[in-house]
Amino acid sequence: MKPKKIAAAKARKTTKAVSSKSKAAKKITAKKPAARKVAAKQVKAQAPTAKNIAYDPQIIEKKWQAKWEADKLYRAVIDERKPKHYALTMLPYPSGDLHIGHWYAMTPSDARARFKRMQGYNVLFPMGFDAFGLPAENAAIRDGIHPMKRTYQNIERMRKQLKSMGAMFDWSREVVSSDPEFYRWTQWFFIQLYKAGLAYRKMAAVDWCPKDNTTLAREQVIGENRVCERCGTPVIKKDLEQWFFKTTKYADELLRFDELDWPQTVKTLQTNWIGRSEGASVHFKTEAGEDIEIFTTRPDTLWGATFMVFAPEHPLVDKVTTPEQKAAVEAYKAQAARQSDIEREAADKEKTGVFTGGYAINPVNDERIPIWIADYVLLSYGTGAIMAVPAHDERDFAFARKYDLPIVPVIQPEGVTLDGATMERAHEHEGVMINSGPFNGTRATDEKGMANPAIKAVVEWLEQKGIGRRAVNYRYRDWLISRQRYWGAPIPMVYCEKHGWNPVPDDQLPVLLPEDVEWKPTGESPLKLHPTWKNTACPECGEPAVRETDTMDTFMCSSWYHLRYLSPHYNKGPFDEKEYNYWMPVDTYTGGIEHATMHLLYTRFFHKALRDMGITEGNEPMIQLRNQGMVLAEDNSKMSKSRGNVVAPDRLVEKYGADTVRAYLMFFARWEMGAPWDSQGIEGSARWIRRTWILFTDPSTTLRSAQDEPIAATDETKKNLRRKVHQTLRKVTRDFENFEFNTIISSLMELMNEMYKAREAGAVGTPEWNEATEIYLKMLAPVAPHIAEELWTHQMGKPYSIHQQTWPKYDEEAAKEDTIEIPVQVNGKVRDRIVVAADASEKAIEATALASPTVQKFLEGRPPKKVIVAQKRLVSVVV
């Protein structure tokens, strides 16, 4: 049993009695059971008094939301006298209803933005809607409701729900990505990227339903046999000319994170996603007369390349295939094409392949090597063809053993002699080069790329000889922008027979989506089917030309929306430079980890590309990033409509009020981790908010301070209260900085419990009490903005608004303890606790510890071998 606990318990015991204002009530602080009973009865008889108002969040929350809005309290306006803070949280897709996950992402972000504001920053905290996208279009196909209508209805509904959070969103800066005044600039950016040479067209495969005659998104392809979601027809791959952005041009820069305060996990995810590997590009001749470049990370093993493997779809396959092998090759190609991606990518799948009959020449030793095709070589990576070095690559080894191809070791590990005929696995590690002509004896390490002396030597030699060069390859692909959809920003390009593709002139932007469109049940793009929309004039010659009927990936909108918030209605450019110069970059960006690779990489790419065009400044758009976790359903599963286990924030707000919901979301889990929802758990937060209300409104507080009664509190009580206040302030300040919301709430709960205790001890009306109430409410303000405002402005009569107050500074001196309790260990076990003055010397602490009878008992008369006094935290005695 800890002394702390006893004290707290005592405080709680007397709370009830104190709700009386009578003189008798004062007596009962001496806590005789009989007296308490009397007091409680009196309370009942008096209640409700005018002063003893019940907590009604429905009334106060609506009241303050209306007033804040009317007063434009959260308008963010450039103010050069103040440091700026651009806090951004990812904008929602208007799906219809706000989800508890939105609340979980947004309300702690809001609390932190509010904290920053109270710290003196000029804070911009905007909100908007990522309004284009597939769900609205699907609904249109299903129900015949126009996506525009549905989207804007949803936005209206969700805007209202968002406002019920009591967040400090500056709604005057709201953006909706499907508004023409927004997508005009999305289109403008496309054109800028096009003009900068970063947009190009190429053929790319899409998943296609041959029956519905339409492209399918990944989630519209169902099951292992990959059928169309609508009609069950097996999906095929279809090649279409599509628009791409050259994101890979920035791959190397995107791998640099030195200006970013981002979670390590996100940086790792992006690094893996980009998948940079260093090596060499090597030129091979084939006997069919066509040359081929291959990429390898191990040019040091070139002398061990005993065959080549092409991807079955590789365009050169037909050229190198001999007539005798043609049938086998065709058969293999056909079965590879039939396989789903999933089957093909199964890791444990046995290697298969077919000899083409063709040969290539290994350029380093002029050996004639056979060309095979196999589905373990992917057309999408590297050049779609590899040199196979079975002695030093597991996959090539398995393939060579299966088809009885030669294995020649060229890297000899220390103390072992590798023999191609008998070795049981590939040797993928360090050793000394052998069988490698001029390089025999060169040391190959486990280092990758040019850091490996063997690779470096060979690459330099290849370059000299003109048969290869240093090369870097990426897993990362260029960004495919085209979507064969209606509900997106039209790609502002026009095709003319004579002049090819040209951008729509600026003065004709935006290219508006036609509203008079119809949906076929198949999902074919209405833009393609529209009778007149695509007809236009060539910007070059004025002759009849056609518009691009594809629209843009919605990631395009989210790549720059943070810039539109700067000046949502500005019409001379995508943003007002003045606003940009003041607010950018985004200081704090919050959102889900699921956007780690796509959205966040696209946004960084976009910013860098714009920087190089002189449109933006700085290298990064968002300096600090934090990810929240996920709120799971009570049974630990994911929440989903189909499972019927979603938690509706609207109903929680009705039942508990927004302040309680906010507090619980901050309290119930580590923010970055998330946790299952607990419908009982929220009662605890509701209780805390209610007890806060009672602490400030109960007659035992309000009347006591009004009556100027003599102060009963001892100096010690007052000092303890002040200490707790400043300790809490120190902790809450630090926790806000670090996004540790759960411990902010628990610290505030502790302080509140302490304040109840202090009230019992007669502290109401003292300067310490008044300071405690002020600081408590200021710390509460970012968490529970409504109740804090009500208690501050209305109940205590302090100047409106609490949200314009400055964050208090903690007093280090006041937070200091007078005495400290130090545990004493004997042989590593805690045996006693001693109380010493906070400024006691180590010597004094040691003496006190050794003098303790308990410690003496455990010493059993033995002299201590060693006594360690650890910085006023612990004494460790070793015998």
Next chain:
RNA sequence: GCCGAAGUGGCGGAACAGGCAGACGCGCACGACUCAAAAUCGUGUUCCUUCGGGAUUGAGGGUUCGAUUCCCUCCUUCGGCACCA
């Protein structure tokens, strides 16, 4: 398979920088109030115990006077990538 994150009471979690494990809250038990219930308030709540104490932060080892924290091996869960040449 590779990369990353995380494993602490019945539950969510706390523990600044190697120094009292379990703050704060939920739940539960008992009690007060109540005709009763809800609400509220109070007390207790890691496990074992011969009441001396012992064990305990996924498991096992190591470093240290001292490890939830650092190192090694392993297990489990989650996330990412997945034949990447």
